[in-house]
Amino acid sequence: METDVLIIGGGPAGLSAAYETASRGLNVTIIEETWYLGGQLVQQTQSFEDMPNHYRQLCGFEIAENLIKKVEPFGIHVLTDHTLIGLYENGEMGISNDRDVFPVKASKIIMATGAAEIAVPFPKWTLPGIMTAGAAQILINRDRVLPGTKTILIGSSSFAFELAKQLHEVGIEVKGIVEQQSDIVLQNNCLIDEIEKLNIPILKNTKVIEAEGKGQVETLVIESNQGPQRIDVDFVCLDGGRNPILEAFLIANCSLSYRKILGGWVPDYDLNFETSSEGVYVAGNSTGITSKAAIFLTGSLSGISVCESLGKINSTEASQMKNLFWEELYQVEQQVNLEGWNSRLKHIEGYMGPNSHQSLSGIGRKING
């Protein structure tokens, strides 16, 4: 099978890249390992303040619907239930649908593999009923299945608070949000107020001792300076943060650098989002986890770069468009995550050399806010 552009991952970044490339006449194929497009947006019923402007009023699944509709007219070849399993020596990607393995030859590859949740280990955390926050959200919003009736959340990011709200809305008793540190991770005061109004306790300086239960979690033992406490639950949600999904990059021999602020190990890339492996581009959360806007905008940026490289737009037009997308990213991130923005530019500098980002007008001067 041959295609101009092969996109690995049909989430928001992959779809954004697909739009930029397919709308300029390129033949685009998307490989998606689930049975649907839209990625994590599909089960997100919340809206996000760190979205690109035109998406800020919409909730996750509506944005997914919008994006899918936007790419529909361009005849993208969508292979759902397909996964990347390897790379052949001649550069072709090995794709499997669980029955066949076949090679795909692409002029350019855009890897939009996303991010994965990090587990939070404690004694007996592998008991059935203990799941990541994302898994609980998939159950209630995508699969319409209640994971249980009473729960507790470990970790205090905005996602944990959002999930607490959503679990409460579907009638689940949320017995607390547990944070080991003295401060919660979430900065948004409105969301904290909402949680307090729902009488969900926020338990700071509290650590998890262990889970107990026969064949399934029944009790979570936590401890604060007031001593240990046994919480009666039938499921537990873990929020340990996220990191970029790297397998595809490792198989393609892309070099990585460690950036704690971006989520750990991140593939190296230049201002065009091309990795150290020629013709392999990166988009979305696998470029570093900074804001929701970055997922869409890095997807668009990698798509534009691919179009430029394949001669579908000239370099003047390409650099104008890239500047617009970078500018929009800066506008969002200077408000919600300037540290993440700076870390991304440092990551690019670390790979391309000092001050390399100054070739984009308007970006260079913004590195330190």
Place this chain on the structure above:
Amino acid sequence: MDNTTIICRCEEINQEEIEEAIQIGAETFDDIKRLTRCGMGPCQSKICMNLVSSIISEKTSHPLSQVPVPRLRIPLRPIQISTLATGSSNFSSVKSVMDEVELDERR
């Protein structure tokens, strides 16, 4: 966490087994993988990679930036042996997987 806390749930490797591997000199995820099978189950280290890296960093005092990620091999996802073994309708996958084997490994 205590010594019995499972770190790799696929292969049921606990904290103590990972610490033992570090005590006898393991410094990377791949070292621990070779010594314990940690990360070799169905999820192929998706869940334990971060947990193991944190333990290595803590026990060896190497910063996380000096704890490399595991080496991944084809196939990235567990696939049925029949998928690999059948001369599938449009492609002989076994041949192509074997093509990837380095000559000196084949001998």
